[in-house]
Amino acid sequence: xxxxxxxxxxxRAPSWMLANDEEAGRSSSDAPSRTKRAQVKNACVNCQxxxxxxxxxxxxxxxVKYNLQESCVDSKRKPRKKGIKRGPYKxxxxxxxxxxxxxTQQQQxxxxxxxxxxxxxASGSGSVRxxxxxxxxxGERTRPRGLLGPGMVPILQSDPHGxxxxxxxxxxxxxxxxxxxxxxxxxxAYRPPPPRLSLHAASSAxxxxxxxxxxxxxxxxxxxxxxxxxxxxxxxPQPARYSQRPSSTGLPFAHTSGAIRLPPIASLVCSAPPTxxxxxxxxxxxxxxxxxxxxPAAAVRPSTPTANNPAPYISIPxxxxxxxxxxxEDTEQQSALLQPPDDAHSRHSTTTAxxxxxxNNGDxxxxxxxxxxxxxNKLQNTFLDQDSSSEL
DNA sequence: ATCGTCGGACAATCAAGCTA
DNA sequence: AGCTTGATTGTCCGACGATA
Numbered sequence: 001x002x003x004x005x006x007x008x009x010x011x012r013a014p015s016w017m018l019a020n021d022e023e024a025g026r027s028s029s030d031a032p033s034r035t036k037r038a039q040v041k042n043a044c045v046n047c048q049x050x051x052x053x054x055x056x057x058x059x060x061x062x063x064v065k066y067n068l069q070e071s072c073v074d075s076k077r078k079p080r081k082k083g084i085k086r087g088p089y090k091x092x093x094x095x096x097x098x099x100x101x102x103x104t105q106q107q108q109x110x111x112x113x114x115x116x117x118x119x120x121x122a123s124g125s126g127s128v129r130x131x132x133x134x135x136x137x138x139g140e141r142t143r144p145r146g147l148l149g150p151g152m153v154p155i156l157q158s159d160p161h162g163x164x165x166x167x168x169x170x171x172x173x174x175x176x177x178x179x180x181x182x183x184x185x186x187x188x189a190y191r192p193p194p195p196r197l198s199l200h201a202a203s204s205a206x207x208x209x210x211x212x213x214x215x216x217x218x219x220x221x222x223x224x225x226x227x228x229x230x231x232x233x234x235x236x237p238q239p240a241r242y243s244q245r246p247s248s249t250g251l252p253f254a255h256t257s258g259a260i261r262l263p264p265i266a267s268l269v270c271s272a273p274p275t276x277x278x279x280x281x282x283x284x285x286x287x288x289x290x291x292x293x294x295x296p297a298a299a300v301r302p303s304t305p306t307a308n309n310p311a312p313y314i315s316i317p318x319x320x321x322x323x324x325x326x327x328x329e330d331t332e333q334q335s336a337l338l339q340p341p342d343d344a345h346s347r348h349s350t351t352t353a354x355x356x357x358x359x360n361n362g363d364x365x366x367x368x369x370x371x372x373x374x375x376x377n378k379l380q381n382t383f384l385d386q387d388s389s390s391e392l
Numbered sequence: 393a394t395c396g397t398c399g400g401a402c403a404a405t406c407a408a409g410c411t412a
Numbered sequence: 413a414g415c416t417t418g419a420t421t422g423t424c425c426g427a428c429g430a431t432a
Binding site: 054077078080 | 425
């Protein structure tokens with residue numbers, strides 16, 4: 001059964017799937033009492049660095065195994081930030097009736113051993129919320145999250161209410177977990193905080209959440225989970241991750257994150273087809289970025305999607321919004337490439353310098369356009385082939 | 393087979409806010 | 413004052429690639 005599950009390709013099954021009765025081997029009534037994962041209060045620096053299980057002994061068993069006894073010392077905890085305003089809490093409900101929602105039950109101190117710490121404080125089960133990505137080694141993620149890897153298709157993170165976090169909290173507290181799990185979630189896009197870089201496609205279908213690209217090498221059509229471009233031209237994207245964690249509501253989808261890893265072909269077939277325009281845009285952008293290293297992130301919106309133009313809003317790291325007094329020629333070319341034709345034209349009509357530049361580079365641009373067209377055609381043919389073969 | 397790496401789920405912690 | 417909430421910080425599972 002599990003092998004046929006649509007999410008069976010997940011690196012790890014989402015927790016709400018693990019809570020599935022058959023897989024967990026328990027009835028739905030005792031699902032919330034799943035045993036907690038035990039963890040030590042303070043892992044040693046070696047285990048912490050390796051993200052491996054530690055124990056309370058010093059040296060710990062892992063350090064003994066790898067002969068790291070000397071360096072097996074407790075890691076230091078960062079002091080918690082103070083003075084963080086939290087806003088008004090939601091109103092507490094008086095526990096007047098017997099029908100306590102599962103959500104409320106989960107908030108109670110559990111009877112599981114280890115849930116009460118040495119000081120006697122009940123561990124707040126609290127919410128499993130999005131947390132800022134933490135350091136693995138030096139206080140920062142070595143690789144920012146938010147990318148699609150090869151053949152990865154984003155799981156729709158569905159907020160069943162289509163609300164933001166604050167709404168989630170209020171609604172989740174009122175909704176019994178079981179009832180919520182029985183509700184088929186409608187895929188809606190997770191709306192993250194204002195992104196540094198955003199990449200989302202305009203489409204009539206419910207869209208995957210916006211993705212936060214990391215480098216210019218990431219897939220520009222990643223929102224579709226399709227092809228990506230790299231500095232060396234269109235290809236399957238570099239290994240990368242996709243991540244999105246909407247607020248935890250304990251509801252299906254909203255509690256999970258991850259990506260489905262599929263073979264490249266599968267991802268081609270399973271994902272929404274790119275439009276010719278989006279392909280061209282991707283290739284053009286990758287070519288542009290190949291010519292110039294990325295400056296600091298700045299979002300541009302090259303075109304406005306219309307009903308007939310499903311071209312995604314594409315926010316490119318590194319491109320100036322409007323180089324009003326920018327003398328840099330490359331930047332000007334970049335912007336011209338990314339502007340919609342009308343916009344680009346009107347801008348060039350008032351800028352003689354860029355006119356000169358564009359004529360100087362006419363041949364090069366012509367050649368590039370030609371190669372773009374060729375590549376676009378190839379890509380589309382490939383796509384159509386895969387599509388038709390999958391239908392057979 | 394083993395090891396290192398790393399994303400992210402899960403757990404622990406505790407200050408802010410709430411209530412009696 | 414004691415309890416609750418929820419944000420922050422830490423642990424480590426499990427997948428993956430590299431290497432022996």
